[in-house]
Amino acid sequence: MDDIVTVSGLGKRFASGFTALRSVDLSIRRGEILALLGPNGAGKTTLISSICGLTTPTSGEIRVGGHDVVHDYRKARALVGLVPQEINLEPFEKVINTVRFSRGLFGKPRNDAYIDEVLRKLSLSDKRESKVIELSGGMKRRVLIAKALSHEPRVLFLDEPTAGVDVELRKDMWRVVRALKDDGVTVILTTHYIEEAEEMADRIAVINDGEILLVEEKAALMRRMGQKQMIIELQEDVTEVPPALAGYDLHRNDDGDLVYTYDAKADRTGITRLLSDVAAAGLTLRDLQTRQSSLEDIFVGLVGKDPA
Amino acid sequence: MNLEAVRAIYRFEMARTFRTLLQSIVSPVISTALYFVVFGAAIGSRIEQVEGVSYGAFIVPGLIMLSVIVQSVNNASFGIYFPKFIGTIYELLSAPASFLEITAGYVLAAATKSLAIGLIILATSFLFVDVTIAHPFAMIAFLVLTCLSFSLFGFIIGIWAQNFEQLQLVPLLVITPLIFLGGSFYSISMLPEIWQTITLFNPVVYLVSGFRWAFFGMADVSIGLSLLAILGFTALCLVTIWWIFRTGWRIRS
Incomplete structure (x- = not known):
C-alpha cells in the first residue's frame, strides 16, 4: 500500500539536553486512521510537531507525499493540516475570518463555498459570524479543525483531540474523524486513551520514551489487549x-x-x-x-x- | 512565492487595527495635538524662528517621526508577539510560507498603520501651524522607509520578547530616548559642540534630519547620509530576521 508520510531515523534532542525522540521510523498509509498511542511525555507531540514543521529535528528524514519536509517544505506542508492540543485561537476574531485566514496562509485562493462546506460538516454554520471568544470549548475545538481543513489537506494531524473533552463531544469528534476518512483524508491522532484508539483507528502505533514500540493493525492488537x-x-x-x-x-x-x-x-x-x-x-x-x-x-x- | 499568505496575514492584521480603531488611530492623533498645544503654541510662542522656520512648523517633521517610529515598533512587535503569546504561532510555523512572506505580511500591515497615523498627524498639523513641504515625494519616501524599517525592527523585538514587560522595554528605554535626543524638537546646531558630535551616533538624527529636509530644504546632516542611514538600518533588520527564521531562534524549538 502506498505511504503518504514516511519518517526515517527521526531524532530530536532539545537544547535543554532532553531527548524526545530516538531514531523513529514510521510509515503512514494513504487514507488510514493511525492512532499514535503513548503515555504523557512519550514523544507524541514532538513527533507530529516535527512532521508539521514546528520542531526542527536533530536527525533523520521526513517525507510527506514524497516531499522532504525541510528542503521541499512548501509542497510538503501544503498537504498537511494540524489541529493542536491546546486551543490556540485569536479570541477576538470571527470564526469565518480566522478560517479564511488559515486558507490564505496555506497559499490557497479564497473559496467561500468550500469554507462553508467545512463549517457545515463541523456544525459551525450558525457560528460563522460569532467571535471565537463567545464559543464553548467544544466549538473552539471544531474551529481548530475547520482551520486545519481550510486548505484542503490530504493528511490531518489531531493532537489529543479529545483530551479534557466530555463524552458527548468525544463521540462527536469521532464522527467528524470518520467523515474525514470517508473523504479520503489520512488522519493521525495522538491519544493516551486506549478506548479512543480502539474506537477510531485502522492501525495503532505505540510510542514510549521517544521510540515507536510497535505499529500494528488494530484488530491484531486488540486481540492481545482483549x-x-x-x-x-x-x-x-x-x-x-x-x-x-x-x-x-x-x-x-x-x-x-x-x-x-x-x-x-x-x-x-x-x-x-x-x-x-x-x-x-x-x-x-x-x-x-x-x-x-x-x-x-x-x-x-x-x-x-x-x-x- | 506564497503571496496568498502575505495577503492573509496583512488582512488579518489590518482587521485587528480596525477592531481597535480608537486605540490605533485616535490616541496618537490626540497626543500629537497635545504636543502642538504645549510645544507649538505655549512654549513655541516664546522661541524665535529656527533657521528661518517658525518653531511650531519646525517641530512638525520631528513629531511625525516620533509617532511613526513608536507606532511602527509597537504595531509590529505586538503583531508577532500576540500569536506567540496565545499560541496561534503554530499555524505560521506549519504553513508553506517562507520567512520573507510571513515578515512581509506583518511588517506591511504595521507599516501601513503607522503610515496612516503619520499622514493623519500631518493633516492635523495643518490645523495648528503653517507648514510647507518643499520636496513632497522625498517626504513620502522618507516616511514610508521609516515606517518599514522600524516595523522590521519592531518585528524583531516581538520575536525576542518573552513577556509583555520585555515587549515594552525596548520602545521605552531605547526608542523613546533616541527620538527625543535625536533632534525632533530642536536643531542639533543648537547644542554645544561636544553634544553635536555625540548626537551623530544616534541613528534617529539622520531620519529626522532627512525628513526635515524634505519639508524645509534644510538639514543637520547631508541628505545622502540620511538615506544611507535608513537603508543601512533596514538592511540590518532584514539580515537579523533572516537569521531568526533560519535558526528558529525563540520561535521554533
Missing part, C-alpha cells in the same frame, strides 16, 4: 499446575497462585468449568481476582519495564 487474566489464590500450596487442570491455559506465578489467561471477548471463557474442576481436584479457593491486560501490560511486554 486478553484477561484470572488469578486463583488457593488455600493449599501448589508447586506446579495440578495434573487435573492440565487442559487449561494455566501457569503458576511467583506467589504460588494459579494464573488463568483467557479471551474476555470469547463466547465461552471457560471460567465456570475451570472453577468446578479446581473444586473437583480437591483444592480450596482463598481468593479470586481478574485483570484486563492493558496498555501498560503491553509496554511491560515490549520493553520489560513499566512506563513511568
Whole structure:
C-alpha cells in the first residue's frame, strides 16, 4: 500500500539536553486512521510537531507525499493540516475570518463555498459570524479543525483531540474523524486513551520514551489487549499446575497462585468449568481476582519495564 | 512565492487595527495635538524662528517621526508577539510560507498603520501651524522607509520578547530616548559642540534630519547620509530576521 508520510531515523534532542525522540521510523498509509498511542511525555507531540514543521529535528528524514519536509517544505506542508492540543485561537476574531485566514496562509485562493462546506460538516454554520471568544470549548475545538481543513489537506494531524473533552463531544469528534476518512483524508491522532484508539483507528502505533514500540493493525492488537487474566489464590500450596487442570491455559506465578489467561471477548471463557474442576481436584479457593491486560501490560511486554 | 499568505496575514492584521480603531488611530492623533498645544503654541510662542522656520512648523517633521517610529515598533512587535503569546504561532510555523512572506505580511500591515497615523498627524498639523513641504515625494519616501524599517525592527523585538514587560522595554528605554535626543524638537546646531558630535551616533538624527529636509530644504546632516542611514538600518533588520527564521531562534524549538 502506498505511504503518504514516511519518517526515517527521526531524532530530536532539545537544547535543554532532553531527548524526545530516538531514531523513529514510521510509515503512514494513504487514507488510514493511525492512532499514535503513548503515555504523557512519550514523544507524541514532538513527533507530529516535527512532521508539521514546528520542531526542527536533530536527525533523520521526513517525507510527506514524497516531499522532504525541510528542503521541499512548501509542497510538503501544503498537504498537511494540524489541529493542536491546546486551543490556540485569536479570541477576538470571527470564526469565518480566522478560517479564511488559515486558507490564505496555506497559499490557497479564497473559496467561500468550500469554507462553508467545512463549517457545515463541523456544525459551525450558525457560528460563522460569532467571535471565537463567545464559543464553548467544544466549538473552539471544531474551529481548530475547520482551520486545519481550510486548505484542503490530504493528511490531518489531531493532537489529543479529545483530551479534557466530555463524552458527548468525544463521540462527536469521532464522527467528524470518520467523515474525514470517508473523504479520503489520512488522519493521525495522538491519544493516551486506549478506548479512543480502539474506537477510531485502522492501525495503532505505540510510542514510549521517544521510540515507536510497535505499529500494528488494530484488530491484531486488540486481540492481545482483549486478553484477561484470572488469578486463583488457593488455600493449599501448589508447586506446579495440578495434573487435573492440565487442559487449561494455566501457569503458576511467583506467589504460588494459579494464573488463568483467557479471551474476555470469547463466547465461552471457560471460567465456570475451570472453577468446578479446581473444586473437583480437591483444592480450596482463598481468593479470586481478574485483570484486563492493558496498555501498560503491553509496554511491560515490549520493553520489560513499566512506563513511568 | 506564497503571496496568498502575505495577503492573509496583512488582512488579518489590518482587521485587528480596525477592531481597535480608537486605540490605533485616535490616541496618537490626540497626543500629537497635545504636543502642538504645549510645544507649538505655549512654549513655541516664546522661541524665535529656527533657521528661518517658525518653531511650531519646525517641530512638525520631528513629531511625525516620533509617532511613526513608536507606532511602527509597537504595531509590529505586538503583531508577532500576540500569536506567540496565545499560541496561534503554530499555524505560521506549519504553513508553506517562507520567512520573507510571513515578515512581509506583518511588517506591511504595521507599516501601513503607522503610515496612516503619520499622514493623519500631518493633516492635523495643518490645523495648528503653517507648514510647507518643499520636496513632497522625498517626504513620502522618507516616511514610508521609516515606517518599514522600524516595523522590521519592531518585528524583531516581538520575536525576542518573552513577556509583555520585555515587549515594552525596548520602545521605552531605547526608542523613546533616541527620538527625543535625536533632534525632533530642536536643531542639533543648537547644542554645544561636544553634544553635536555625540548626537551623530544616534541613528534617529539622520531620519529626522532627512525628513526635515524634505519639508524645509534644510538639514543637520547631508541628505545622502540620511538615506544611507535608513537603508543601512533596514538592511540590518532584514539580515537579523533572516537569521531568526533560519535558526528558529525563540520561535521554533
